[in-house]
Amino acid sequence: MRFLVQIVLSGIATGAIYGLVAVGYSVTYATMRVLNFGLGMWVMLGAMVGYTLHVTFGLNVLIAMLGMMTVLGGLGLLAERFTVLPFVRAGSDVWIMSTLAVGLLFINAAELLWGRNPLAIPPFLGKDPINFAGIGIYPQEILIVIVACAVMVALDVFYQYTLLGKAFRATASSTEVAGLMGINTRRIASLAYALAGCLAGFAGLLVAPVTLAEPQMGTILGLKAFAIAIIGGLEAGRGIFVCGLLYGVLEGLLSGYLYTGIRDIIGFTLMILVLFVRPNGLFGRRAEERA
């Protein structure tokens, strides 16, 4: 029983990370019908930049987090401007390759700048597990869940209660009509891309103390998050996050009770199964429901 609870708790923490990254896919898809296929590498970059600011420069973790998000946000604006917009404007789907290419560029750059060896970022709330009724859980895992949930609530507040958030939702609903309202839909698209990068980077720095930071850390994570975004339904932000949590628990249970290797194949198997039954994902709506 303790083993089960332990697995579920760790699974929720892992799932929260998957959820954050998966929501990143949703942010750009909902507003501009574009997916950043290299988003996993933005997770890695967040961890690496965070490592430099927090460990190398010794900055407070909150300042390092803000600094990292500023860097990734800026890179997001640039990447959207130069590797997405030209293709979207030309009506070409080449952005599929260009977003991936930017991710691969990040891996190469990370290998050059930080090397190939894993880098350790000390947990933000201490190393020793907290024991409760015989169950040990790392403070960093608790932090991940709390912070990820807080980010989701903040994102929800942004979408529901701020003028800019409402403009994001309006652009997602209809770019054309949003433009008629005077909303600069071009700027919203850039901001959405930057926001997705920030979410991924945030997840990267949050998980790095548990997994270590290294240039390949985001590749599989990004793919799993992509599968989760599809399973949840690409436009259903909250649903995707819940799917992330459930996925993390399922992955933990399967690798804990069956064998570890199964962990990396369940994502796309599940994705195919879900799409077979619900083509718009578990929480996605059909086109006619949206009208």
Next chain:
Amino acid sequence: MLSVDGLRVRYGSLEVVKGISFSVREGEIVTIIGANGAGKSTTLRTLAGLLSPYQGTVMFRDRKIGGARPYNVAALGLRLVPEGRQLFPDHTVRENLELGAYLRLWRGERTGVAKDMEELFELFPQIRPRLDQRAGSLSGGEQQMVAIARALISQPRLLLMDEPSLGLAPMLIQSIFDALIKLRSRGLTILLVEQMAWLGLGVCDRGYILESGRFALEGSRDELLRHPRVLEAYLGKTPRS
């Protein structure tokens, strides 16, 4: 206020608007009448920046806007109420109105927007009780009222209206057009596109008859209402000899 010269618009190789020229002066209501596929909506969508002209110039308040992006056109004070209302269905009615006033709210005009919203509730009393309802759940008539209110709250210099009667019951159509008459008395400039000629010509100062992408006729309201061709083809009456 608006002057269009030699406007031509194409969808691929298909030319839909074939070189039309017209103008709208401050404070007047101008109506473009035409059958389905005549190019009315295409003309309005081009003026609003949703389509780019293939040829011709569009000047609005002394600025060239042909080919400009919709948000830049909207910022100049030209506002389109699109065909089929096109509200944001998952936003509440209040949010739709806020988005209509997006640029004003961004400039910090919260008090002014709240005051104007109250005035709009006098024009369309049906909106107030629906404020916190999802816009997609409203009836067609209510949606049309919200769509017009959403455009008006931006304080437009020129309101473009694309077939406001489309899909509405006769009683609702009447209340929408009554509202237009009230707006006209307040000095709002409107360019109206309408398939139902008697409605469109009933409220306008001047009108144009668009047929297959070209203006077949133009004139004042009375001239058009008396014109044999309009009487026969658009009003279903036999002209008196």
